Amino acid sequence: MSGFSFTLTATDGWARTGLVSTPRGDVRTPAFMPVGTAATVKAMHPEHVKETGADIILGNTYHLMLRPGAERVARLGGLHHFMQWKGPILTDSGGFQVMSLAKLRKLTEEGVSFQSHIDGSRHMLTPERSVEIQNLLGADIQMVLDECPPYPIERSAVETSLDLTHRWAERSKKAFEEYGRAGRALFGIVQGGVYEDLRRRSVETLAAMDFPGYSVGGLAVGEGQGAMFDVLDFTTPYMPQEKPRYLMGVGKPDDLVGAVKRGVDMFDCVAPTRSGRHGQAWTKEGPLNIKNAAFAEDAAPLDPESPCPASSRYSKAYLHHLFKAGEYLGPMLLSWHNIAYYQELMAAMRAAIAAGRFADFEAAFQERRSKAVRDGSGPDA
């Protein structure tokens, strides 16, 4: 329990399982990190997030710097104490918001200046400030500020963006060495769009800076699952073996399975919580929309075998009713169920890799989903 480290315990093909150790606790990989942007995994109690098996959650630099403010969080004892999450926290740098809030921002060599979406106030986020904020928050794993290019975009623009991202990575690292505390880690972010040579260049450039972990960014932005897997196929094999690999912002259950197969160790995605708030449940048989009339009198729970109360105790008919009635409990229960399902999926993958049966796992995973569709018993039938 002293510093930050990563230990691989087993591999199966490109798939790996292991342990990320931080002073605040271990993270079993492959890991799914629920997203808690604004110091909360939306609609979830932190205790329940923990009970699903989540070892680590995300926070966000951009959102927290605007509200309630990084310095305020620091005065209140740091993000962990503030939101009562005892385990490790990974914070995003705000790099993704550089892209998604395009209308409100201006990008320069120095950093990104933008207007708050909340009150219109003007702010400047630089690689140095981003790292400073992440340390004020007390994040265990921090991310370099990067530029996440949209898709589609021409190659030359990706290349220009990539060079900037690399210069920012360098500055982020320097700042981290100044602000960072022992036991905390700063990850580099591999960019390069869908171009093999650019991804390779990005991996090599960042590896030379020797980060304790590496992210793959700029995926799941519209290129499609096939293209995303192609990028992983020609990217992860060149990433340092002994360092954790984090695929940012991904994904749906089948994305996770495909990415683990290609050597990814860590994930985060808003899918389970956002779609949970919107009525979509992820199950072993695939996704279903609990608002559909078909569930109005379905007395079965989402998963009778799950240890999660949200999955096993309440009928689909009840969940359906809660959503139709606009009751808060509906989004809460479905978010809980989805996070639990995601964690169960990750645990199953870890076990399969450890047992050297990942291919069997993947086949069974796909078979159960397609069988449900074929039988008409599945949600998509």
Place this chain on the structure above:
RNA sequence: GGAGGGGUGGGAGAGUGGUUAAAUCCAGCAGACUGUAAAUCUGCCCGCUUCGGCGUACGUUGGUUCGAAUCCAACCCCCUCCA
């Protein structure tokens, strides 16, 4: 019995001669959501449709008009006040 107001698509409720198959909201039916400006957004929602249209429609019946949910008449219902 007298005076007044009103009857519009599943509900509420605009519209008061053509651009109206008829605003808007709700309900209903589906879809989307991938480092969270999202408890959000989108589509459909009279019938049929080869998705271009076609057919019926604004209490009922009749009339005026090139043309009516909109004007006129009668009738049928509903509401308020006075007896």
